[in-house]
Amino acid sequence: MPLLLLLALVAGLLALLPVWRLHVAGWPSRWLLAAWLVYTIGIFVVLRLPVLRLVVPIVVLAFLAPFVAGPERLTRVLVGRRTTPGVVIDVTPRAAPGIDEPPRHVEGEVIDDDPEGPA
Numbered sequence: 001m002p003l004l005l006l007l008a009l010v011a012g013l014l015a016l017l018p019v020w021r022l023h024v025a026g027w028p029s030r031w032l033l034a035a036w037l038v039y040t041i042g043i044f045v046v047l048r049l050p051v052l053r054l055v056v057p058i059v060v061l062a063f064l065a066p067f068v069a070g071p072e073r074l075t076r077v078l079v080g081r082r083t084t085p086g087v088v089i090d091v092t093p094r095a096a097p098g099i100d101e102p103p104r105h106v107e108g109e110v111i112d113d114d115p116e117g118p119a
Helices: 002-024 029-048 055-068 071-079
Strands: none
Touching (some): 002 029, 029 055
16 A cells, blocks of 8 residues: 555656646646646556556657647647737728718617608
8 A cells, every 4th residue: 555655656746747847838727737637647557557568658758748849839739729819910991081981880789870860
């Protein structure tokens, strides 16, 4: 039993290294907790059951990914979109001098065209 606790402690501490790198990149705390749990469980399984040689390369690649690929790239892969919004440039031409601006309509707004009211 003390050996299992020691292995769990070592796995948890080792898992803090890549999670720290992801924290520096600005990942949300929920993602950091999920990543720490996945890393801890993966390292614990590798330490506890070295017979599972198939899992070792996966855990090593997952462990090194934040350092090699960069957390920003991992965020882009996980989220599937750009993390920074693009620049919006208004290219609408202005009205010529001496011409009034057309009225701007707001969706759902009722516009009364007859200023005198109903006949």
